[in-house]
Amino acid sequence: MQQQRPAARFAPGETVDFVIIGSGAAGGILAKELSGAGFTVVLLEQGPRLTAAEFRHDEFGYFIRGSVANNPVTQPQTFRRSVTEEAVQGLNLLYGRFVGGSNAHFTANFWRMWPGDFNEATRLGGMSGTGLADWPITYDELEPYYTKAEWELGVSGEPGPLDPPRSRPYPMPPLPNKSSGVIFERAARRLGWHPQPAPLAINSQPYNGRLPCQHCGWCLGFMCEFHAKSTSMAVMLPLAEATGRCEIRPDSYVHRIETDAAGRATGALYFDAARNEHLQRARAVVLCANGAETPHLLLNSTSTRFPLGLANSSGVVGKHLMFNGNWGAYGLFEHPLNEYKSVQTTRILLDFHETDPRRGFYGGGGIDARFQNYPIIFALGGLPPDTPRWGESFVRTLAHNYNRTLYLATHSTSLPLESNNITIDPQLVDAWGVPAMRVTYRDHADDLATGRFLVDRAMEILDAADVQRSWRVEPAETSFSVHLLGTCRMGNDPRTSVVDRFHRAHDVRNLFICDGSSLVTSTRGQPTETICALAFRAGEHIANFARRGEI
Amino acid sequence: MFIDTTSRRAFLKAAGAAGAAWILADAADIQAAFAQVARRRSEPPPYRFDALTAAQATDLEAVCARILPAVGAAPGAREAGAIHFIDRGLASFNAAQKPLFDEGIADLNRRAAARWPGTASFAALSAERQDELLRAIEQQPFFGAVHFATIAGTFADPSWGGNRDHVGFAIIGHGHEPAYQPPFGWYDSPANRGG
Numbered sequence: 090m091q092q093q094r095p096a097a098r099f100a101p102g103e104t105v106d107f108v109i110i111g112s113g114a115a116g117g118i119l120a121k122e123l124s125g126a127g128f129t130v131v132l133l134e135q136g137p138r139l140t141a142a143e144f145r146h147d148e149f150g151y152f153i154r155g156s157v158a159n160n161p162v163t164q165p166q167t168f169r170r171s172v173t174e175e176a177v178q179g180l181n182l183l184y185g186r187f188v189g190g191s192n193a194h195f196t197a198n199f200w201r202m203w204p205g206d207f208n209e210a211t212r213l214g215g216m217s218g219t220g221l222a223d224w225p226i227t228y229d230e231l232e233p234y235y236t237k238a239e240w241e242l243g244v245s246g247e248p249g250p251l252d253p254p255r256s257r258p259y260p261m262p263p264l265p266n267k268s269s270g271v272i273f274e275r276a277a278r279r280l281g282w283h284p285q286p287a288p289l290a291i292n293s294q295p296y297n298g299r300l301p302c303q304h305c306g307w308c309l310g311f312m313c314e315f316h317a318k319s320t321s322m323a324v325m326l327p328l329a330e331a332t333g334r335c336e337i338r339p340d341s342y343v344h345r346i347e348t349d350a351a352g353r354a355t356g357a358l359y360f361d362a363a364r365n366e367h368l369q370r371a372r373a374v375v376l377c378a379n380g381a382e383t384p385h386l387l388l389n390s391t392s393t394r395f396p397l398g399l400a401n402s403s404g405v406v407g408k409h410l411m412f413n414g415n416w417g418a419y420g421l422f423e424h425p426l427n428e429y430k431s432v433q434t435t436r437i438l439l440d441f442h443e444t445d446p447r448r449g450f451y452g453g454g455g456i457d458a459r460f461q462n463y464p465i466i467f468a469l470g471g472l473p474p475d476t477p478r479w480g481e482s483f484v485r486t487l488a489h490n491y492n493r494t495l496y497l498a499t500h501s502t503s504l505p506l507e508s509n510n511i512t513i514d515p516q517l518v519d520a521w522g523v524p525a526m527r528v529t530y531r532d533h534a535d536d537l538a539t540g541r542f543l544v545d546r547a548m549e550i551l552d553a554a555d556v557q558r559s560w561r562v563e564p565a566e567t568s569f570s571v572h573l574l575g576t577c578r579m580g581n582d583p584r585t586s587v588v589d590r591f592h593r594a595h596d597v598r599n600l601f602i603c604d605g606s607s608l609v610t611s612t613r614g615q616p617t618e619t620i621c622a623l624a625f626r627a628g629e630h631i632a633n634f635a636r637r638g639e640i
Numbered sequence: 641m642f643i644d645t646t647s648r649r650a651f652l653k654a655a656g657a658a659g660a661a662w663i664l665a666d667a668a669d670i671q672a673a674f675a676q677v678a679r680r681r682s683e684p685p686p687y688r689f690d691a692l693t694a695a696q697a698t699d700l701e702a703v704c705a706r707i708l709p710a711v712g713a714a715p716g717a718r719e720a721g722a723i724h725f726i727d728r729g730l731a732s733f734n735a736a737q738k739p740l741f742d743e744g745i746a747d748l749n750r751r752a753a754a755r756w757p758g759t760a761s762f763a764a765l766s767a768e769r770q771d772e773l774l775r776a777i778e779q780q781p782f783f784g785a786v787h788f789a790t791i792a793g794t795f796a797d798p799s800w801g802g803n804r805d806h807v808g809f810a811i812i813g814h815g816h817e818p819a820y821q822p823p824f825g826w827y828d829s830p831a832n833r834g835g
Contacts, residue, residue, distance in 0.1 A: 146797065147796070147800075148795070149795075149796035149800055150796075150797065150799075150800070154733070265828070267824050267825065267828055268824060268825030268826060270828070271827045272827055304819060304820040304821065304822070305817070305819055305820065306820070422827070424825070424832075425813075425825050425826050426825040426827060427815070427824050427825040428825070429814050429815060430824040430825075431820060463795075463814075464808065464809065464812060464814050465792050465795045467812075468795060469788070469791060479706070479708070479787060479790075480709065480771065481709055484708055484714075484811070485711055487811075488811055488812050488813070491812035492814075492825070
């Protein structure tokens with residue numbers, strides 16, 4: 090057990106080795122890796138720090154009031170489908186705004202990318218009109234960090250026959266199968282496919298001093314009071330603080346990265362809870378604010394030297410925004426499933442991961458069987474489409490179906506397109522006077538075709554499962570997402586990418602960017618493990634650069 | 641956050657513009673609303689209302705009870721105290737919808753009196769007559785707002801004022817224990833896993 094030291098405290102004017110912006114999947118790992126390597130770190134998080142006693146199993150508060158999310162009133166954003174439309178204010182990109190970030194209340198699906206996902210552009214011969222590109226790293230280069238993420242965080246699973254090669258098994262066996270998983274597994278096997286246990290960043294056994302899952306059922310959108318979910322919040326941030334070299338500073342809203350005359354980053358300018366402005370000085374800046382706020386912050390950090398925004402000589406900052414396809418099919422069964430218990434999903438299917446050129450479109454994805462809706466949203470949207478929306482028949486159907494319904498969720502690719510992006514809204518400012526983000530997004534036709542293809546497969550599984558009734562959630566143009574990817578892509582060419590293969594900004598030697606924005610392609614709808622692996626890899630390289638005086 | 645896209649989409653689609661207003665209202669006074677709930681629960685009935693008059697509350701609760709009626713022995717929105725959730729919202733984070741509710745309740749009473757002269761209030765009508773009037777306004781923003789609020793008030797965590805004693809969860813069989821053990825459902829129990 091590591092010697093516990095009091096968490097460090099630094100004055101903003103004190104120059105620390107690293108200031109990290111954002112405390113989610115990537116920021117937590119980088120804080121732990123860099124402080125563990127002997128460097129001083131201040132981690133700035135715009136939201137509050139919550140303790141387990143403050144977590145709530147409150148669907149209305151979390152899902153509808155957005156009580157732990159970015160607030161569209163104080164931090165407004167606008168959305169449009171194309172440059173010809175007027176951008177309209179709404180809540181289109183959503184993320185966890187508290188210490189731990191979206192990672193703290195994610196569903197905990199933990200899928201690796203496959204080797205072929207890293208060079209799809211080459212394998213498929215490119216795709217005109219899109220930004221489909223190869224990654225600057227290979228699966229073999231990232232594999233040790235996938236393994237590191239699984240073991241340092243704690244992942245339960247069991248490899249399936251289609252899985253990519255791995256250097257170590259999962260550290261924990263899968264969680265117990267739920268009724269949805271039993272039904273799904275049996276039906277998919279009947280079809281000749283290869284269902285497998287869902288890899289989840291949730292403990293199936295005691296792990297590194299944390300409890301196993303208690304099966305309360307509140308993973309999707311909620312933080313785990315048992316610390317059984319293996320997140321930055323539960324695992325990485327305590328380790329970072331225990332080094333005695335890392336301060337986690339909540340309620341610190343960074344709105345600008347400052348640079349000097351030489352073009353080097355000097356620190357992060359932020360508002361504290363009382364709206365006083367501070368500059369946290371640092372020898373290097375590590376930006377992990379998520380795929381929406383990272384480009385938002387860079388584009389707002391303009392200067393004479395960086396008129397298009399910081400690290401944006403390529404003009405690529407904010408571009409290639411990807412959401413992931415997320416549709417599916419509902420099934421109603423004879424006996425109770427009680428899907429509200431335990432983790433959201435226990436079985437997945439990866440048979441349609443690969444792009445198959447014979448289908449005539451780019452894309453692939455996975456399917457999982459799951460609990461999808463807590464009671465309010467189930468009552469509003471989880472019943473067969475022909476159910477009356479009020480009255481006795483509505484109530485009878487609701488009461489009968491709630492525990493007999495499962496959902497097959499499809500998770501699929503989004504093509505990187507320059508026309509899907511984050512820019513600065515020309516008019517709107519937030520409650521702090523910071524220019525707001527404007528989102529422009531329209532799904533590529535292939536993304537919708539991939540969604541329809543996967544929903545067709547989900548319906549086939551339900552048909553093979555003796556379902557009583559089934560109905561589709563039909564792919565349609567997306568305007569809302571919690572997966573925020575691709576907006577500061579990695580690459581070897583400074584003219585077409587924002588960061589290099591080590592996450593260093595091409596334009597700014599002491600600025601590193603690592604989060605969902607780094608992704609070159611979208612993964613098959615489950616990006617978190619890749620973000621974690623990238624962060625472990627980046628942490629190792631950044632620490633080496635710092636030791637060698639190369640920052 | 642956290643929300644699966646499809647859930648959110650299903651919610652927004654189902655809730656419509658009226659329901660969405662509940663999301664976008666400012667978040668400042670949630671704690672005050674919670675405190676109010678705690679205070680209210682310590683008081684004996686009859687309950688006082690903060691935003692609605694007693695007459696408005698009676699009519700509005702009658703609407704809730706037709707949207708999500710008690711069926712058989714099971715409780716419904718009335719028994720769950722959805723009206724208290726609605727009153728709490730209208731007195732705090734959902735105050736912007738107060739005029740919509742005021743006008744909607746008044747309109748229902750005007751319709752009741754016009755259709756059946758001498759009717760004292762919407763609440764005094766039979767269930768069949770109430771349903772007839774509600775079907776006529778089904779597409780209106782007021783009905784959309786009450787529909788959303790009735791469902792939220794029945795199934796939201798009790799700290800928001802409704803779902804009294806978790807009876808909303810009891811209607812649908814949603815458990816709310818802090819821990820469970822397998823087997824969870826019929827299909828994953830050992831006796832039914834073969835074949």
